[in-house]
Amino acid sequence: MAFAFLRQELTDNLPRKFKIAFDGCRKDCIAGAIHDVGLRAVIREENGIQRRGFQMVVGGGLGPLPSEAQLLDEFVPVEIW
DSSP, X not given: OGGGGTXXXXXXXXXXXXXXXXXXXXXXXXXXXXXXXXXXXXXXXETTEEEEEEEEEEOOBOSSSOBOOEEEEEEEEGGGO
């Protein structure tokens, strides 16, 4: 997954310490709210079919002015990755 961010026009301008966290726990084991981007794996059932994806939070941080990440999308399907 990390190779997807290397030498890309969109990601070349990210700050040096841009934190992205992936989590598969049911209860947010990695504290996604303190990271710049937090992705928690979820399975959603739609029309009797199970779909895999992520709940996505953004904007967290523990710097001089700590901020809790906000929900960006309840379900981002894995197909777009």
